[in-house]
Amino acid sequence: MRGVSIVGIGSTPFGVLEDQSLKSMAVTAANEAIGDAGVDPKEIEALYVGNFISGFLAGQATIAPQIADLLGLKKEIACTSVEGACCSGGIALRHGYFLVASGMAERVLVVGVEKMTHAPTAKNTEGLALAMDHETSEGKSGLTFPGFFALVAQRHMHEFGTTPEHLARVAFKNRRNGARNSFARFREEVSLEDITNSRAISDPLRLFDCCPIADGASAVLLCPTEQAGKFTDAPVEIVGSAQTTGYNSLYNTPSSTTLDATVLAGRQAFEMAGIGPEEVDVVELHDCFTIAEIVDGEDLGFFEKGQGGFAVAEGLTQVDGKIPINPSGGLLSKGHPVGATGVGQVYEVVKQLRGSHENQVTDAKIGLTHNLGATGQVCTVHILRRV
Amino acid sequence: MRGVSIVGIGSTPFGVLEDQSLKSMAVTAANEAIGDAGVDPKEIEALYVGNFISGFLAGQATIAPQIADLLGLKKEIACTSVEGACCSGGIALRHGYFLVASGMAERVLVVGVEKMTHAPTAKNTEGLALAMDHETSEGKSGLTFPGFFALVAQRHMHEFGTTPEHLARVAFKNRRNGARNSFARFREEVSLEDITNSRAISDPLRLFDCCPIADGASAVLLCPTEQAGKFTDAPVEIVGSAQTTGYNSLYNTPSSTTLDATVLAGRQAFEMAGIGPEEVDVVELHDCFTIAEIVDGEDLGFFEKGQGGFAVAEGLTQVDGKIPINPSGGLLSKGHPVGATGVGQVYEVVKQLRGSHENQVTDAKIGLTHNLGATGQVCTVHILRRV
Numbered sequence: 216m217r218g219v220s221i222v223g224i225g226s227t228p229f230g231v232l233e234d235q236s237l238k239s240m241a242v243t244a245a246n247e248a249i250g251d252a253g254v255d256p257k258e259i260e261a262l263y264v265g266n267f268i269s270g271f272l273a274g275q276a277t278i279a280p281q282i283a284d285l286l287g288l289k290k291e292i293a294c295t296s297v298e299g300a301c302c303s304g305g306i307a308l309r310h311g312y313f314l315v316a317s318g319m320a321e322r323v324l325v326v327g328v329e330k331m332t333h334a335p336t337a338k339n340t341e342g343l344a345l346a347m348d349h350e351t352s353e354g355k356s357g358l359t360f361p362g363f364f365a366l367v368a369q370r371h372m373h374e375f376g377t378t379p380e381h382l383a384r385v386a387f388k389n390r391r392n393g394a395r396n397s398f399a400r401f402r403e404e405v406s407l408e409d410i411t412n413s414r415a416i417s418d419p420l421r422l423f424d425c426c427p428i429a430d431g432a433s434a435v436l437l438c439p440t441e442q443a444g445k446f447t448d449a450p451v452e453i454v455g456s457a458q459t460t461g462y463n464s465l466y467n468t469p470s471s472t473t474l475d476a477t478v479l480a481g482r483q484a485f486e487m488a489g490i491g492p493e494e495v496d497v498v499e500l501h502d503c504f505t506i507a508e509i510v511d512g513e514d515l516g517f518f519e520k521g522q523g524g525f526a527v528a529e530g531l532t533q534v535d536g537k538i539p540i541n542p543s544g545g546l547l548s549k550g551h552p553v554g555a556t557g558v559g560q561v562y563e564v565v566k567q568l569r570g571s572h573e574n575q576v577t578d579a580k581i582g583l584t585h586n587l588g589a590t591g592q593v594c595t596v597h598i599l600r601r602v
Numbered sequence: 603m604r605g606v607s608i609v610g611i612g613s614t615p616f617g618v619l620e621d622q623s624l625k626s627m628a629v630t631a632a633n634e635a636i637g638d639a640g641v642d643p644k645e646i647e648a649l650y651v652g653n654f655i656s657g658f659l660a661g662q663a664t665i666a667p668q669i670a671d672l673l674g675l676k677k678e679i680a681c682t683s684v685e686g687a688c689c690s691g692g693i694a695l696r697h698g699y700f701l702v703a704s705g706m707a708e709r710v711l712v713v714g715v716e717k718m719t720h721a722p723t724a725k726n727t728e729g730l731a732l733a734m735d736h737e738t739s740e741g742k743s744g745l746t747f748p749g750f751f752a753l754v755a756q757r758h759m760h761e762f763g764t765t766p767e768h769l770a771r772v773a774f775k776n777r778r779n780g781a782r783n784s785f786a787r788f789r790e791e792v793s794l795e796d797i798t799n800s801r802a803i804s805d806p807l808r809l810f811d812c813c814p815i816a817d818g819a820s821a822v823l824l825c826p827t828e829q830a831g832k833f834t835d836a837p838v839e840i841v842g843s844a845q846t847t848g849y850n851s852l853y854n855t856p857s858s859t860t861l862d863a864t865v866l867a868g869r870q871a872f873e874m875a876g877i878g879p880e881e882v883d884v885v886e887l888h889d890c891f892t893i894a895e896i897v898d899g900e901d902l903g904f905f906e907k908g909q910g911g912f913a914v915a916e917g918l919t920q921v922d923g924k925i926p927i928n929p930s931g932g933l934l935s936k937g938h939p940v941g942a943t944g945v946g947q948v949y950e951v952v953k954q955l956r957g958s959h960e961n962q963v964t965d966a967k968i969g970l971t972h973n974l975g976a977t978g979q980v981c982t983v984h985i986l987r988r989v
Contacts, residue, residue, distance in 0.1 A: 238737055271658045275741075276732040277687040280979035284850045291866050293845035294980065295693055296685045300664040306682055310697075317704035345663040350625055354662075458680035463671045479678050592667035593681065 218440030219315040220450040220602060223252025226562045229431035229550040230332075230400040237273045237330040240432035241282045245326050248434035249286075252446045256287050259436075260320040262294040265307030265327040266554035268342045273330040282326060300346035301503060302588030303327065304557025305595030308435065309458045312597075315437050316456075327558030328432035339428050343553070346589035348463040353590070360503065361425055363465060363590050365417035368506035370471045372419065374521065377509065379419050381524030383410040385505035386423040388533055389541050393548025395574035396563075400429045400550030424505040429550030433558040435565070443602065449569045455484035455583075455598030461591040472521075474591035477514035481585070484596040485516070490581065492516040495598070497567045497576045498538060499560035500585035502545040508532075511585055512540060515596070534574055542567065542574045557586035557595060568601040605827030606702040607837040607989060610639025613949045616818035616937035617719075617787035624660045624717040627819035628669045632713050635821035636673075639833040643674050646823075647707040649681040652694030652714040653941035655729050660717040669713060687733035688890060689975030690714065691944025692982030695822065696845045699984075702824050703843075714945030715819035726815050730940070733976035735850040740977070747890065748812055750852060750977050752804035755893035757858045759806065761908065764896065766806050768911030770797040772892035773810040775920060776928050780935025782961035785950075787816045787937030811892040816937030820945040822952070830989065836956045842871035842970075842985030848978040859908075861978035864901035868972070871983040872903070877968065879903040882985070884954045884963040885925060886947035887972035889932040895919075898972055899927060902983070921961055929954065929961045944973035944982060955988040 225247025227240050235243070241264070249256055262283050270276035283294040299306045304327030311325040331339055340359060347354035353363070371377045387407050393399035405423060413422035436446075443450035461476030462468040468475065485491055492515060500515065502508035509523035517538050518526045526532060532540040543549050543563040546556060564582035566572040582599045612634025614627045622630070628651065636643055649670050657663035670681040686693045691714030698712040718726055727746060734741035740750070758764045774794050780786035792810060800809035823833075830837035848863030849855040855862065872878055879902060887902065889895035896910035904925050905913045913919060919927040930936050930950040933943060951969035953959040969986045 236737055268657055268663060270655055270729070270732040271663075274732060275736050276655060276658075277685065277976050277979060279686065280847045280975070281735055281850050283847050284979070288847065290847050290849075290862055291870070292847060293693075293696070294847045295697075295845070298664065298683045298685055299666065306680075309680065310682075313704075313706065314700075317700075317706060319700065319704060342657070345657040345661060348668055349662050350623055458682070460667045460670050460675065460677050460679060460681045462677075463668050475677055483678070588667070589664050592664060592671070 216316050217318060218452055219312050219437055220440040220443035220452045221435045221565055222438050222443050222446035222450055223248040223436030224562050224565050225251060226398060226433040226559060227431050228398045229429040229552055229559065232430040237269050237275055237328060238278065238282055238285060240430060241326050241328040242285050244432035244434040245286055245324060248436045252436040254322055254436060254446060257289055259288050259322045259324050260292050261314050261323045262288060263307040263310045263325045264296045265303035265557055266296055267298060267300055267303050267329060271342050272334050299593040300588035301553050302557060302586045302593045302595055303554040305586030306458060308558060308561060308597060309456055309595050311437050312453050312456045315439055321438060323437045324434065325558060326432060326434045327555040329552035329554040330430050331428040331552060332430050351464045352466060353464045361417040361420055364504040364506050365420045366465060367471055367510060368419050371506060374472055377524035379411065381528055382424050382505040383407055384527045385508045386410045386547055389502060389545040389547040392534060392542050392574055393544025396544050396549060397573060399544040399548050400427055401548045420504055426503050426546035426551045429552040431552035431555045433555050433562045435558060435561055450602045451565045451568045452600050452602050453597055454600045455488035457483035458595045460593060463592060465590060472510065474510060474514055476591050476594035477511055477587060480594040480596040481515040484598050488598040495581050495583045496579040497542060497564060497582045498540045499543055499563050500540060501587035502541055502547050503551060508540065515585060534576055539576045542576055560584040560586060561597065564599050568599060603703050604705060605839055606699050606824055607827040607830035607839045608822045608952055609825050609830050609833035609837055610635040610823035611949050611952050612638060613785060613820040613946060614818050615785045616816040616939055616946065619817040624656050624662055624715060625665065625669055625672060627817060628713050628715040629672050631819035631821040632673055632711060635823045639823040641709055641823055641833060644676055646675050646709045646711050647679050648701050648710045649675060650694040650697045650712050651683045652690035652944055653683055654685060654687055654690050654716060658729050659721050686980040687975035688940050689944060689973045689980045689982055690941040692973030693845060695945060695948060695984060696843055696982050698824050699840050699843045702826055708825060710824045711821065712945060713819060713821045714942040716939035716941040717817050718815040718939060719817050738851045739853060740851045748804040748807055751891040751893050752807045753852060754858055754897060755806050758893060761859055764911035766798065768915055769811050769892040770794055771914045772895045773797045773934055776889060776932045776934040779921060779929050779961055780931025783931050783936060784960060786931040786935050787814055788935045807891055813890050813933035813938045816939040818939035818942045818946065820942050820949045822945060822948055837989045838952045838955045839987050839989050840984055841987045842875035844870035845982045847980060850979060852977060859897060861897060861901055863978050863981035864898055864974060867981040867983040868902040871985050875985040882968050882970045883966040884929060884951060884969045885927045886930055886950050887927060888974035889928055889934050890938060895927065902972060921963055926963045929963055947971040947973060948984065951986050955986060
């Protein structure tokens, strides 16, 4: 196992990109990453594309080889689409990492992409819900993701005293962060009052507790750390990488306030990196709902179980707080183009570690990304370090 | 890079499996492979699932972690769905192979699965066509796969003198083979006359020139070759493995009678195995249409370009011929549960190399599987050898 570094990054903004197709977004992000690294596309030895549901939503499947063809990559290489619901992007990165770490490839391109906003809301809701387990009670009974995370929130409030205001504080912070990130879908701050008065979606979750769909693509280019200096003055090394599996349904999980896949992935990634949560300077984690940010922060070890809501209320997760979480605005403000999200998080953290983020965390050296799929069925965690 | 062997195989029959769900088929095949190897499920270190379109057709996405949960695999491991249209199964195998070959895992489970026959024909046609490139002329203009391969056939006939009878001979052979394989969807021989008189689908392709959709799942269990003896008396080593990329559309390929991704994948796999086509004893290749079997056989180097049709007519590809192709019945008779096909081919070849196939090729020692996605956009070739 050799060191792997990110030497190129690229991204479209996340939002309503009416003029861009699924593939044009992927090509834009990929070409930016390739250009950022200054790599000849013919040197790329593999492509991974993270995508959840382009066939269902955008009428286009099998996009990895199609994107490769548009980029002019070599035909001798493997170009693979991976799917793990909202974790698809993280899985793509994990596979690119593996290929370079194992010595099987020298230059690997990783892209995450999703096109969603052209489709009606009902179609998006149906599409997203395809990731639930439809053979057991939950999917069959019509439970969708807002309902799932509302159940998690209800239990978290019951067990730990988390309040609706704690949830609102997450949305408030991430809206404020998003306002400072030109890649975010939502660029306006929202008052706590507007958040707590917004319409109910699934009690206790209100409109601002839920992340928006979006169009978008992000890309990174990987190479062995020992070669990174050839491509960039600011390489970022992947020092921890983990992918784990969770339970199919809430009803058979040991606890409904912990997502085990996150706990296991965090533990593996920290062990691999040889550091603990206290050494992390900046985090982009999977805040598909406000309660998810609270649960994720606890499951990753940044806070004791049950303390996540209180930590937000104390300001600990602000960009100038003890452990800045989602300075990008997170899924809640930046938006959630499902397959792109996991790579987009890495794009954001690399910018932080390069010191060039619009909402910069002072002197960030170590960052963590956490990407979660479906009802916690699949999770990736990556730890990144400025070289 | 260390040697990787297949020590367990399992499969459902391919066909109309009304009583089985997508996941129940996957679990059946996987448990059979696990049992065949005698491996403790808790020892499995990764799962790859090849699936094309379960979200669109079967209303269930994100199936890799869900199958893992049903199988009782460990939560610490990565369970990943890969998609490359009709090549999804081959891509899954390729990734399992990589993980073991690189030393990153000791036991890896690979599953291919698709559920199709419950859905109306129009929905299946629409679903399959999602793999075409819909941003250029072909997908947009309404071209589907029978039309694509009819164009290939027309050009092949024009350039090389391939005849409708050559095509019919492929169907005739594969129907006869399928009649001897209890895992095949179609179990009855069909006369040449019935084949050539069957209704036109897309000139020159007739009904029997086209493979049927099917439900089905297949699975294999991989471990390092040096440990294979612990699990089986008849290990089969993967001595060649390749995955390549083709062109998005027929109109921009250098030739419409050659699928370059196949040529490149075959070349890579043979080079890795250190053998040539003449040393292969049995082949399962991607005969989605009769013309595809002819083109694939040429592209893999079993026949000169243009000679594939004549070779079939001479009986060279029969089970007792010089190079037996698709003794399983192939996609044409066994059926094509899209995501399962690539793993199903390996299931068939392993049975051949174990000497236990119902349509056994005498003393088969080396086998080859060829799995093709979309309009030749992605291809895998694996070469297997009896240890």
